[in-house]
Every structure is written in C-alpha cells, then in structure tokens.
Amino acid sequence: MNVKKQFMEGLLTKNPVLVQLLGMCSTLAITTSLFNGIGMGLSVTIILICSNVLISALRKVIPSNIRIAAYIVIIAGFVTIVDLLLQAFLPDLSENLGVFIPLIVVNCIILGRAEAFASKNGVLASALDGLFQGIGYTLTLIVMCVIRELLGAGTFGGGILNGGEGIRLLPEGLPAMQMVMPVGGFLTLGFLIAGSQWLVKRLEKKDKEAAK
Amino acid sequence: MKKESTFGYILRLSLTLLIITGVMALLLGSVNALTKDRIDQINAQKARDALAAVLPDAASAQEKTDFSDPTGQISQIYESETGYAIQLTVAGFGGDVDMMVGVSKTGEVLGVSIISHTETAGLGAVAAAKTSNGQAFRDQFVGMSGTLAVTKDGGQVDAISSATITSRAVTEGVNIALAWVAQNG
Numbered sequence: 001m002n003v004k005k006q007f008m009e010g011l012l013t014k015n016p017v018l019v020q021l022l023g024m025c026s027t028l029a030i031t032t033s034l035f036n037g038i039g040m041g042l043s044v045t046i047i048l049i050c051s052n053v054l055i056s057a058l059r060k061v062i063p064s065n066i067r068i069a070a071y072i073v074i075i076a077g078f079v080t081i082v083d084l085l086l087q088a089f090l091p092d093l094s095e096n097l098g099v100f101i102p103l104i105v106v107n108c109i110i111l112g113r114a115e116a117f118a119s120k121n122g123v124l125a126s127a128l129d130g131l132f133q134g135i136g137y138t139l140t141l142i143v144m145c146v147i148r149e150l151l152g153a154g155t156f157g158g159g160i161l162n163g164g165e166g167i168r169l170l171p172e173g174l175p176a177m178q179m180v181m182p183v184g185g186f187l188t189l190g191f192l193i194a195g196s197q198w199l200v201k202r203l204e205k206k207d208k209e210a211a212k
Numbered sequence: 213m214k215k216e217s218t219f220g221y222i223l224r225l226s227l228t229l230l231i232i233t234g235v236m237a238l239l240l241g242s243v244n245a246l247t248k249d250r251i252d253q254i255n256a257q258k259a260r261d262a263l264a265a266v267l268p269d270a271a272s273a274q275e276k277t278d279f280s281d282p283t284g285q286i287s288q289i290y291e292s293e294t295g296y297a298i299q300l301t302v303a304g305f306g307g308d309v310d311m312m313v314g315v316s317k318t319g320e321v322l323g324v325s326i327i328s329h330t331e332t333a334g335l336g337a338v339a340a341a342k343t344s345n346g347q348a349f350r351d352q353f354v355g356m357s358g359t360l361a362v363t364k365d366g367g368q369v370d371a372i373s374s375a376t377i378t379s380r381a382v383t384e385g386v387n388i389a390l391a392w393v394a395q396n397g
Binding site for chain 1: 224225228229232233236237239240243244246247250251254258328332335337340341343373374
C-alpha cells in the first residue's frame with residue numbers, strides 16, 4: 001500500500017475529473033458558486049468513502065455476476081442517506097444542489113472506483129482511495145467554482161460569504177454571464193484539463209531526470 | 213470443492229442481493245426515522261415563510277377548507293383582509309415547482325414565493341434563490357394582473373436567462389392564482 005502514490009493519483013495523475021473524465025454532469029452543472037462546489041464535493045467524498053469501504057468489505061461475498069446490482073444498491077443507499085441528512089440539517093445547500101444529490105447515484109466516479117479499486121483492494125486502502133479521489137474531485141470543483149464565479153458573476157464565495165451574495169471583486173456589468181452557463185463550464189474544464197496535463201508531464205520529466 | 217448446482221447458484225445470487233438490499237433498507241429506514249420530523253418541520257417553516265412573503269397580513273390569514281379548483285393544481289388557499297395566498301404546484305423543467313402566490317382582493321399580485329423545486333442549480337434554481345436576481349425575478353410580478361406571459365411569448369415577465377421553462381412555469385402558476393381570484397375572489 002502506497003499512501004503517497006494514492007494521494008497523488010487522486011489529486012493529479014488519476015484525478016477523477018481531469019484525467020478519468022468521470023462525473024462530468026455534476027462538475028459542469030453545479031460549479032457556479034463556491035458553496036455549491038464545496039457542498040457537492042464533500043457529499044461525493046463521504047458517499048465515496050462509505051461505498052468504497054462497504055464494497056471492499058463485501059468483495060469476497062458478492063458474486064461477480066451480480067456485482068453491479070449490488071454496488072448500485074449500496075451506492076443508492078448511501079446517496080439517499082446523505083440526501084436526507086442534507087435536507088434535515090443543511091436545507092439551503094440541499095435546495096441549491098437540488099436534483100444533483102440524487103444523481104450522485106449514477107455519478108460514474110463512485111461506481112468507477114467501486115469497480116476499479118474497492119472490489120480488488122482491502123478496506124483501509126479503499127477508504128483512503130475514496131478519501132483521496134474525493135479530495136481530488138472536491139478541489140477540482142472548487143477551482144472550477146472560483147474561476148466561473150469570478151468571471152461569470154464577479155464575486156467570490158457565493159452562497160457562504162457576505163450573506164450569500166459573495167464578495168464582489170469585479171464591478172457589475174463587467175463579468176460575462178456565459179461563464180456560469182454550460183458553455184463557461186466546458187471552457188473552464190478544457191483549460192483545467194490542459195493545465196493539469198502540462199503539470200503531469202512536467203512531473204514525469206522531473207521523475208525521469210531524477211532516476212537517471 | 214463440490215460443484216454448485218444451477219439452482220444453488222441462483223439461490224446464492226438472489227440471497228446475497230436480498231441481504232444487501234435488506235441491510236441498506238434497514239439503514240435507510242433508520243435515517244429516515246431520524247430526519248423525518250426535522251424535514252417536515254423545515255418544510256412547514258418554509259410554507260409559513262412563503263405565506264409571510266406573499267401576504268402583508270399573513271398572521272391573520274385563515275385557511276380556506278373548501279374551494280373549487282378546475283385546474284387541480286391548487287393545494288391550499290389562505291384568505292386574509294387584503295387578499296389570498298394560493299399554494300399550487302406547476303411542472304417546471306426538472307419536476308414539480310411548489311409555489312405560493314399572493315393576490316389582492318382586487319386581482320393584483322402581492323408576491324410570489326417558491327417553496328420547493330428541483331430546477332437546475334444555477335439556472336432555473338435562481339427563481340427560488342435568495343440572491344438579488346432571484347429576488348428581482350419574483351418581485352417583478354408584484355402589481356401585475358390579468359393573464360401574464362414571459363417576454364419571449366409576447367408578455368411582460370422577464371424570464372431568468374437560460375431558464376425560460378422555469379420562468380414559464382412560475383408565470384403559469386401566477387396565472388392560475390390570478391384566474392382563481394378573478395372567478396372566486
């Protein structure tokens with residue numbers, strides 16, 4: 001088990017959004033204010049850890065023919081639990097994220113990690129994988145939110161700071177509305193993927209030089 | 213190891229899935245039992261807030277128990293000195309939009325408030341958001357009367373950008389409330 005490698009994979013080299021291109025729907029749709037990004041990221045992280053742990057613990061019991069059905073039941077269960085808890089304790093967030101919380105059920109990150117990692121590795125490693133992949137997802141969402149909110153609405157920290165309005169950094173009228181719309185999501189994501197690829201290549205080069 | 217018969221294999225598959233489903237159902241049931249009261253309370257509070265937002269004298273409003281509603285979309289009507297608060301459901305972009313419309317006795321909109329919805333975050337959800345553009349969208353209805361439509365359909369209601377369907381739904385809700393008051397008020 002290599003914790004450092006797992007951490008780097010979740011954060012950068014196998015980042016669920018930027019490299020594996022999983023969970024695009026939520027990534028593009030909800031990254032319009034910081035509050036949404038953090039809330040969605042944390043919800044997915046919690047569900048990912050729970051489902052990874054349970055699936056990993058049951059990996060020898062679940063027959064392979066029905067594994068997808070079993071995974072979906074487990075994931076859907078945890079998603080509904082988080083949905084109910086959010087509705088009860090964080091109603092504002094639950095309202096903002098709306099339909100995207102129930103949709104985590106079909107978020108490929110969770111099923112993807114269940115299939116690719118949790119079904120083949122131990123409980124602790126799977127929990128860490130869930131945590132790191134979740135952190136990678138959350139950080140990507142936060143970066144997307146900050147960029148899109150700044151360019152699209154001219155604010156920072158919408159939904160949390162300054163009574164929900166966010167701190168105004170650009171004057172009204174200057175920000176391009178398009179950035180908080182789908183087109184802005186695709187643009188931001190494209191640039192982020194390009195940037196992360198550049199970083200990964202640079203790190204690989206450094207590693208090779210160090211190995212020489 | 214003894215070879216498993218087809219029957220035994222199918223039984224093993226079904227039983228495993230049954231147990232997993234059962235355990236998850238149990239978990240869900242307990243979380244539901246824990247959170248149900250709180251969620252109901254929050255929804256009731258939202259309905260009260262919505263009432264206060266659309267009727268100036270909401271405290272004295274009385275619920276009307278019998279009313280005729282040909283559309284079948286009105287769920288509750290409250291009457292006060294100044295007017296009516298009508299709670300109704302319309303179909304939005306992502307599902308039902310549960311909203312409250314205040315209408316004066318003279319047939320003008322006093323306020324619009326959205327209780328619950330499943331519209332797209334950042335787009336249709338603006339209609340219900342506490343932000344300035346959400347507030348502006350709902351406030352523009354105040355004082356309007358007759359039959360309304362969004363500007364795209366030749367009306368006077370400014371739709372939320374990229375959320376025409378949600379805006380149409382809210383406008384339709386306001387129309388239902390206005391029509392009810394025009395007939396019964």
